[in-house]
Amino acid sequence: MADKTITLTLPDGSEREYSSGVTGLEVAQSIAAGLARAALSVTVNGDIIDLDRPITEDADITINTWDSEDGKYTFWHSSAHLLAEAVQELYPEAKFGIGPPIENGFYYDIDFGDNQISQEDLPKIEKKFIEMARKKSEFERRNVSKDEALSFYKERGNEYKVDLIEDLEDGTITFYEQGNFTDLCRGPHIPSTGDVKAVKLTSLAGAYWRGDSDSKQLTRIYGISFPKQKMLEEHLNRIEEAKKRDHRKLGKELGIYMIDNMVGSGLPMWLPNGTTLRRTLEAFLRDEQKKRGYKEVITPHIANIELYKTSGHYPYYKDSQFNPMEVDDDEYMLKPMNCPHHHRIYSNEMRSYRDLPLRLAEFGSVYRYEQSGELSGLSRVRGFTQDDAHIYCTHDQLKQEIKNTIELTQMVFSTFGMPVDIRLSYRDENDKKYGGNTEYWDRAQTEIREAADEMGLDYTIAPGEASFYGPKIDFIIRDAIGRKWQLGTVQVDYVMPERFDLTYVGSDNEKHRPVIIHRAPFGSMERFTSILIEHFAGDFPLWLSPEQVKILPISDDQIPYAKELETALLNIGVRVSVDERSEQIGGKIRDAETSKTPFMLIVGAKEVEENSVSVRRHKHGDIGTFNFSEFLSDIKEEIDTKALPKD
Structure with missing residues (x-):
């Protein structure tokens, strides 16, 4: 045969x-x-x-x-096993819990018994890790019966693996072996330990077994590994650079935002510089939306809980929502999502096919309950504003509207110099959490893929990453130091039109269901701002900078001239101020550099006489003396074109 x-x-x-x-x-x-x-x-x-x-x-x-996410996943999974092998060599009595790969590296939860370790022990474990890797042991997979697996770990007194095995079905259990180390594992693994050339064990933490605070606390060792030593060195350099760019540090130094205990954790307040930055971002997107036919709306911060029950957000997102409040014998909630409100606006009047597509947009504030340990600056908060829009269209209009939203999102990120990776997030066919019928899901998934193909996009497909009401296109940007952030989304939704009984009258005078596209290029203003701060290290493009020009008179005699320049700049929309302090010019320059003001105009007696300005550019120093009208023309062009910062 x-x-x-x-x-x-x-x-x-x-x-x-x-x-x-x-x-x-x-x-x-x-x-x-x-x-x-x-x-x-x-x-x-x-x-x-x-x-x-x-x-x-x-x-x-x-x-x-190595260049793929699945490749790194495999590499770091195998590295977790290498870490366990190194620990086994150094601490034979250690018992192992779980050791998965994570987004950047891996960890292993270990019971060291009486041999508790500290940060000072990590270099010794790293050295043994590399020693084990250099043996070039192959990762060998073998099937074992449940009885064999239980016997193996009971003999070694490892109650953690026994606990895991008891939940597994006989016939589905596998061990992996490399060198002298055996582990309960589904895989996958790289061919040989020799592929791992460099490792850094980054930190220690306590971790309760299975997350149960009543269980024993194990020691969690975090690490990251690479196929080349040079890659590790580059990674460590990026970590140092990331510390310098931390938006929590720069956000305070630049007066972007504050968080006050009296107001509440996770509830940022935008300071004047941050408000200017945010309003500039909003104006940028508003202008682009207006060109594309969006209509802006405003919805309240709370609503009757029945709205969110109808949409399915309650109880689907119940754990991440604030508790309902009682109002006039009804229950109300802080708004966790803008979309149900927009659906009700759509229902406010009878719609015709001639009214579609209807594009509703809002910078809408929403509230989610995040655990206090997960809150972080502007990137993880409890109150935030989404640049939400919902497009209601016919089935025939859907593909073109998807393309339009993709084009808008790509344009937004290109303006900030952010390369974009695109992911099509589909449903997991084996997961029951998704709403709607399979036919609609299949149709929506086909349509977003066809739109991406027709636009010539390079994308990956991620089963199981869809939202509960529809597949989506996720835009994952890379910042200036190579980190990836998921930001904009475009989601196709056949479910909400059914739940809210949304209709339009077609050309046949019959009622039909519209399709909804959910769209948010920034995602949230708070998180996007945190990423922008770190992407630019606080050195924003001129058009976005909270203060664009600082005028520095050398003495009080030049203040009247400086004020004339300020008025001329204000008249063309430039954000400018005059430093009138009785301070030496060197001190004024240092302060302007520290505040990362893009342009400094130094004016002395000579500049007054010649109607000129001596120009300094942040990080570049003196760039020459210019006729003021020439400088005015140049700065207006740079702002209008939204040029990126010069290297």
Whole structure:
């Protein structure tokens, strides 16, 4: 009987035929020798597996290298096992809990018994980690029965693994071995420990077993690893750079925002500079929305709980919402989402197909209950403002409206010099949390993919990342030091029109359901501002800077001239002030540099006589003396074009 042939579809859409049982490594070798050398694992129909696992059915596959998220996931998963092996060598009595990969690295929860460790012990463990890695041990997977697995860990007195195994179904349990270390694990893993060339164990923390405060507290060791020593050095440099850019530090220094205990944790107040920055961002997006036919609305900060029950946000998001309050024998809630309010605005009057698409936009404040330990500056708060918009359109209009929202979102991020990765977030077919019927979901997922394809976008697909009412396009930006942040979203929604009984009268005089697109390029003004501060390290583009020009008279004699310049700049919309203090010019310059003001105009007797200005640019120093009218023209052009900061 001839070998069964299977068809494997690669990320570029091309198809290749192989014999059933082919491994990911063999597929990589058939594509390119270099790819095979770099391969760490393979993703088959969304599941990451070892390179030596057989593939027996038609599938979509991706060969994972270090440059992919799934590749890093595999690499860091294997590194967690290496950490455990190193600890086992140094502390034979240690018992291991769980050791997963995380967004940036990995951790392992360990019971050290009487041998409690401290930060000072981490270099010793790092050294042993690299020693284990250099043995180039292969990661070997084997199936074990439940009885065998329980016996293995009971003999070693590891109650944590026994606890995990008792919840597993017999026939689904696997061990992985490398060197002298064996671990209960589903995988996947890289081919060999030798692929790991560098490691940094970053911190220690306490972690209750299974998150239960009544259980024993284990020691959690965090780490990160790389296939090259140079990558680790670059990573450590980025960490130092990130500390300098921390928006919590710069936000205070630049007068952007404050958080006051008397007001409440997670409730930021925007200071004058921050308010100017935020209003400038809002005006930018408002102008763009106006060009594209959006209509702005304003909705209240609280609403009857029945609104959120109808939408499904309550109780779906119940744990992240503030408790309801009693008002006139009804229950009201702080608004957790803007969208239900917009749906009611749509229902305010009968809509015709001639009225669609209807694009409603709002900078709407919402409130979510976040645990106090999760709050962080502007990036994680309890009260924030979303740049929400909801587009109500016909099915025939949907694809073009999706394209329009994608174009707007891309334009927004390109204005800030932020490269964008695009992810199509689909439902997990095995998860029951999603609303609506399967037919609508399939249609929506097809439409966002077709729109992305027709626009020539490079994207990945992420099953299980959809919102509960529809698939979405997520925009993941990279900042100036390479960190990734998920920001804008475009979501297609067939569920809410049903829940709110939204209709329009078609050309056939019959009622039809509209489709809704949810859209928010910034996401939230607070989080986006925190990212902007760190992206630019507080050195904002001229158009966005809270103060754009500081005029520095050398002596009191030049103050009248400085005031004339200030008036001329204010008349063309420039944010400017005069430093009238009786301070030496050097001190005025230092203060303006510290406040990161883009331009400093130094005026002395010579400048007054010649109607000129001596110009300093933040971080660049003196750039020359200019006729004031020439400077006026240049600065207006830079603001109008929203030019990015000069290197």
